[in-house]
Amino acid sequence: MHWHILGAGAIGCLYAARLASAGCRVTLLLRNSQRLDAFHAADSAISISRDGEYARYAVAAQTVSDAEPGISHLLVTTKAHESESAISSILPKVAADAQVVLLQNGAGHQHHSVQLLAPRPVWAGVTTAGVRRSDSFTLLPAGAGTTRLGPLARCPASLPDGWARIEPPVIADAQIENAIWQKLAVNAAINPLTAIHGCLNGDLQNDQYRDTLETLCREIESIATRCGYHLFDRPLYEQVLEVARQTALNRSSMLEDVSQGRRSEIEFINGFLARTAREQAIDAPLNLALYEQIAAQDSKESA
The missing domain is CATH 1.10.1040.10 (N-(1-d-carboxylethyl)-l-norvaline Dehydrogenase; domain 2)
Incomplete structure (x- = not known):
């Protein structure tokens, strides 16, 4: 399967690397050509520092405006206040039956996103993974943390495609709102x-x-x-x-x-x-x- 990631901050890049390691195709959706140029300047890869060494994860990237219609799997990791505008910008290119995961801080915005994304199945997630960036596409982890994912609207309690293979394991949580x-x-x-x-x-x-x-x-x-x-x-x-x-x-x-x-x-x-x-x-x-x-x-x- 092919996961597109909307929101290439620290968590978005971390999960781009984890999904790529799990064998998924991954494409970062970047807001403009300047961000895309920065990604290419970073050798078109996400780097993660571990024990003084850097692991590199080659993924694809394109601007939102250049994305092709038919996106089948979408992970949203934008800031909470950017959710509505970011989802609206990519929505015409997201397939009507696409699987969507919201992995963001805060509360209240998820249900607005569900309404925007209807009738697509939507999962929500929370993570305690600690990570920051030394530059746009270089990550400095501060702990693997725990990630929980569960159904928010129109989807089964099982994990979305590919997420059962992620390491560290993602926990399926039927009570995700709690x-x-x-x-x-x-x-x-x-x-x-x-x-x-x-x-x-x-x-x-x-x-x-x-x-x-x-x-x-x-x-x-x-x-x-x-x-x-x-x-x-x-x-x-x-x-x-x-x-x-x-x-x-x-x-x-x-x-x-x-x-x-x-x-x-x-x-x-x-x-x-x-x-x-x-x-x-x-x-x-x-x-x-x-x-x-x-x-x-x-x-x-x-x-």
């Missing part, structure tokens, strides 16, 4: 605080953040519970501290975005939670404050 909320909860606790304070994930274990982090976790848990989602078998605060410990030297994706003047995904993380809290008549002032602070910074960057 997994999305689990990832959302951890991201909503870690990402905005690291972005605002300019700190690494592990720094959130320090006493100076304890009260804020505990309050934030309680708000998130109350929202999830009201919406019918069970997060973890222990308090979210404990789970977040464990993730912060395991990823102590990582820079969150939101910190990376804010540091580099890019629009963050706050709208679909704490923004989503703040809107959901309002709809459910729950007080969530800290989520709202964090959302407003980072959204205001996003607005300045885009002005």
